[in-house]
Amino acid sequence: MTTERSSSAQPLRLAVIDTDSGFLQVLDKRLERLGWEHRTLASPVPVDALVAMRLSALVVDLAVLGPSAWDYLERVCTEMPGLGVVVCTGQSTVAQRVRGLRLGADDWLGKPCHPEELIARVEAVVRRRRRSDAREERPAVAAGELEIRADRFQAFVDGVSVDLTRREFELIELLAASEGRVLEREEIYQRVWGYAMVRGDRSVDVFVRKLRQKLEKTSPAWRYIHTHFGVGYRFAAERADGTEPPADVADAEPAAGAAVAFSSS
Amino acid sequence: MTTERSSSAQPLRLAVIDTDSGFLQVLDKRLERLGWEHRTLASPVPVDALVAMRLSALVVDLAVLGPSAWDYLERVCTEMPGLGVVVCTGQSTVAQRVRGLRLGADDWLGKPCHPEELIARVEAVVRRRRRSDAREERPAVAAGELEIRADRFQAFVDGVSVDLTRREFELIELLAASEGRVLEREEIYQRVWGYAMVRGDRSVDVFVRKLRQKLEKTSPAWRYIHTHFGVGYRFAAERADGTEPPADVADAEPAAGAAVAFSSS
DNA sequence: CCGGCGTGTGAACATCCGGTGACCGCCGAG
DNA sequence: CTCGGCGGTCACCGGATGTTCACACGCCGG
Secondary structure (H helix, E strand, O other): OOOOOHHHHOOOEEEEEOOOHHHHHHHHHHHHHHOOEEEEEOOOOOHHHHHHOOOOEEEEOHHHHHHHHHHHHHHHHHHOOOOEEEEEEOOOOHHHHHHHHHHOOOEEEEOOOOHHHHHHHHHHHHHHHHHHHOOOOOOOEEEOOEEEEOOOOEEEEOOEEOOOOHHHHHHHHHHHHOOOOEEEHHHHHHHHHOOOOOOOOOHHHHHHHHHHHHHHHHOOOEEEEEEEOOOEEEEEEEEOOOOOOOOOOOOOOOOOOOOOOOOOO | OOOOHHHOOOOOEEEEEOOOHHHHHHHHHHHHHHOOEEEEEOOOOOHHHHHHOOOOEEEEOHHHHHHHHHHHHHHHHHHOOOOEEEEEEOOOOHHHHHHHHHHOOOEEEEOOOOHHHHHHHHHHHHHHHHHHHHOOOOOOEEEOOEEEEHHHOEEEEOOEEOOOOHHHHHHHHHHHHOOOOEEEHHHHHHHHHOOOOOOOOOHHHHHHHHHHHHHHHHOOOEEEEEEEOOOEEEEEEEEOOOOOOOOOOOOOOOOOOOOOOOOOO
């Protein structure tokens, strides 16, 4: 029953590369009703431009892409691994469909098709991404002296803003959300920047440095971002001096016996 | 890093609920060739049983499910959010397909269909699943006093880091994963370094030594890596003194939730 | 019991990696 | 049209790692 399923709590961002005006019209109307942010493109745009759109999913008619369709599809899928890609195109053979899917497309729907089915497929494709990325709506996270407020797009120490820029914030937010885990640069880059990192890019390192600088200035007694040589970074609030190892997952500690050590000092 | 990692290495685990013997036969053959662990079920099995199979993906023909198909589908998708679900069934209407996808199915393919397309779609679904929710969910492996945490790229003894470098970690991770089995240098090199070992290369030996040193320092009472002269190395936690002979090899294979026998053999 | 490999070491050497600081181009605000 | 903030690149460098060597030592077959 009309489970209108507000799964779309957060607006999806969708781009459609197609030229079938009739189809687009109906689709547009439907998308509008759903409240999805969408944009239709009559011709293939540079991959960079797509990246800039920060899309959740992309629907594309291979026919519109012309001869370099396969190449384009592959590049899009490679450079934006997190993007949901649904090919919606006319007549096709099994071989073509298999090829498209193997290149990275998430689904393939033949035309003519019902807009509702296309939407359902896009939802299905995006659904998984959501599930994992599902760390939305978190008012605030705390670690050490740090308090990260997603709603303010800012981190604070004792109420004082650390004065992070957007990227810096997104980075620390990701790290903090994965507290304790070591994140590899590629993963960080992909999740913060949205597309694949090219080998040799030092952006992550540079931003980590900027973050560390600001955090150091605002919260000198703590260390938050730890480097794992040859791997990546790990977020964990630790005092500058060895004091108080964060008792972390650790093991069954002194449990009973050991009367709690008073933090007299 | 080209670390394509074991992502592709670990076999997929797939179950197919269908009765079309002809189709199944072809599919089976193909899956066999791909090296996927698979199992076909002629009738819907309890969701619990499915859970026990630890599947990566499930292919199901709604027709086989009978009247409670929708309900079954929904339950499966709800209880196993990480499972890739591909409906592969006969004639269907747009409304049915939309319903199936909305209930949680990841893809819907009509019959008759080409096995290759079905496989490509399953791959696409699994690919997405891995990419998103994926990332390491390997809690930790333990052996002796050792605890190997993949999410930290590090091994611990009683909560204390053994302080391994990336290579060292990958090496011990591989060895531990093959606990009890003797691995030849060539294989080790191939799997850790990613390419063929040139004759005369002592890298593996050197790293084994480094590992042994660090492990010895952190966990003196145990021996983990054993040399098999003229062959290679074997991982097995054993006390330094002869104490506690490895219990019974009784073959620690009970673990595997392999409650069901997959035709992976 | 002896000599030949295959392995364990330790250290020198060659690379790779990550921390920095400087610099550049884009863009919105003034 | 400027100016300043921000995101992103570069080149340099010290240190962490990985690789290669030469040698000592132990396991094996004769």
